[in-house]
Structure formats: structure tokens, C-alpha cells
Amino acid sequence: MGYGIRIRRNRRRRFRINKRRAVMFLVAVIGIIIGVAAAIGGTVYYIENKPTKLRAEVNAIADIPVITDFVPEKTMERPGEQRKIKYIVIHETGNAGRNADAASHNNYLHTKAGSQKKSWHYTVDDREIYYHIPDNEIAFHAGDGLAQDGGNQNGIGIEMCINPESDYEQTLRNTAKLAAMLLKAYDLPLESLKKHEDFSGKHCPDILLSEGRWDDFVAMVEAELRAE
Ligand SMILES: [Zn+2]
DSSP states (O other), rough: OOOHHHHHHHHHHHHHEEEEEEHHHHHHHHHHHHHHHHHHHHHHEEEEEOOOOOOOOOOOOOOOEEOOOOOOOOSSSOOOBBOOOEEEEEEEOOOOOOOOOEEEEEEHHHHHHTTOOOOEEEEEEESSSEEOOOTTTTTTTTSSTOTTHHHHHHHEEEEEOOOOOOOOHHHHOOOOOOHHHHHHTTTTOOGGEEEEEHOOOOOOOOHHOOOOOOOHHHHHHHHHHHHH
């Protein structure tokens, strides 16, 4: 009788050992699956978000001068982090003061470079375009922090001047030409043309939206794309 009990105990122990092995095997398999999935996910994310190569520089778009005057790198306005370009984000400066043209906004960005996390890539008025930060670097204009697929993280910010000396209609035409050039340079579809409002809900570009002309502006950009 005592002999029979020992056999049963041995069987029980063997069963316990096998169960532990099975659990360890399962944990190892799950670990490998998670590891492989993470590696694939990481690779896909890397490919989808690989920083865009900067386009060739231009001095003019049609007859509009483009003045490149980059804000110093490694400043609050321009940390220098490269990213993938996914959107063109349209704004208005909201600055209706006299002389609040593209040149004055360029001065403003240079003066405040080290002290504010507010910046954008271009300012356009009715005569010229200032280019402040390289297209493939992040800037802070869309009010959405560094959200993934966000306006700051992946958008090129364009500010349109609304100062009284500037002809707003000409500023719109100049901006449409700039936006079309950028969409083409970075092989982006027309759907990549966005307004600030799309990212943070701010009513911007204010005049364009208030007058219900956003779709007209998109059509202007589309016409420029077709004309090129
Ligand atoms: Zn805005």
C-alpha cells in the first residue's frame, strides 16, 4: 500500500514539472511574439515618419521674392528637430496693426527666438515671402503641442499678413502660389492643405473663415497646381 502512494506522488511531481515547463514555454513564445510585433511596429513607424529631405532653395516663386532668413538653431522657436512633412497649415497673423508685414514678422521671430515656443515657417504679404524655419523642422504654430500626426509635428506653418497697407487679395494669391509650390516639392496631395482650425479648433485663418472663403482658397491652390 505504501509503495502505491509513492508512485502516485512521483506522477504528481512529474505532472507539476511539465506544467511549469509548459508555462515557461508559453511565456517565451508570447515574449517573442511581442518582441517581433514591436520590431515591426517600430520599423513601420520609422518608415512612415522618416524626416523629409529638404527641397532645393528658391529665391522667388513666379515674381514673388522669397527671402530666406532662418531663425538661429537650438532656440525655443527652432529646436531643429527634423520630421516628416505631412501638411501645409494656413494661418493669419491676426495682427491688423500698421506695418505688420512679412518683414516685421521676420524681425519679431528673430528677436524672440530664445524666449518663446511660438514659431512658423513662412510669412506672406502682398509683396514678398519670408522663410524663417526649414520646411522639414518642427515649429510651434498649430496649438497642438507635439501630438503625433499633428500640425506642429508634421505641418509647414504659413502666416498671411492682414496689415492695412497689404492688399489681402494679393496676399491670398501669393500664399496660394507658395502652398502649391510646397505641395509639389514634397509630393503631397491637395488634401494636405489644412487650416490652423483643423488642429486646435482656433478660428484661424480668421478673415478667410469668417468670409466663408476657405474652399475658394483651396480652389486657388488647386488652380496653381494645375497651372505649373
Ligand atoms: Zn493660426
